[in-house]
Amino acid sequence: MRATYPSTVVFALLALSLSPLVQAQDIAALTADTRAKAVPVLPKIAGAMKAAVEKDGLDGAVGVCKTKSPELLKEASQATGWPMRRVSLKPRNAETAVPDAWEARHLADFNIRAANGEKPETLEVGEVVAGADGKQTFRYLRALPVIEVCQNCHGDAASLKPAVTARLAAEYPHDKATGYSLGQIRGGLSVKRPL
């Protein structure tokens, strides 16, 4: 009888690890850990942008945004080992920012959640997603709401400074990222964490 005890325990643990409750706790822990390690890149990007606007003026900062933001994201990816990028339902950079199906679904959901009264700056989602190869990845998306400074380059197209409009047209012929008002969700920080 004694010999069966450990296997019973193992079986119970296995059953427990498959229970939705434990899974929900795991996801909450993964979400918190990913937030803690990935989200600090966002104020770095905002800080670099602010410094660039002060130093180079708005149209100069467009160029800095193009090189500096991906650099900072790359550094954060290398530090954590997790691919990270910024995505949007109305992308400016058509090469890097077009969302995949999971990202698009949750960005649309963020818009609904914000419309239902959730604070845009707190919106996030974490989920375990199985790929076509069966491998599981933890995916995290954090909303990037529009604050005042963003409107210089993402606000109503007619209100942008002519130098900014010209620079954007030259660098981003497929730009869809204007027309935002305060509090709207410009896009998301997307993280893929291999499990």
Ligand code: HEC
């Ligand atoms: C000086 C102009 C400027 C300002 C100010 C600015 N952005 Fe951008 N934004 C850009 C440019 C240029 C890109 C494209 C960067 C690239 O090529 O990767 C961009 C890209 C993005 C992206 C990546 C997705 C995409 O559409 O390519 C997000 C998200 C974003 N901006 C959010 C914001 C937010 C939020 C703010 C305010 C906190 C902000 N931006 C302020 C110029 C600006």
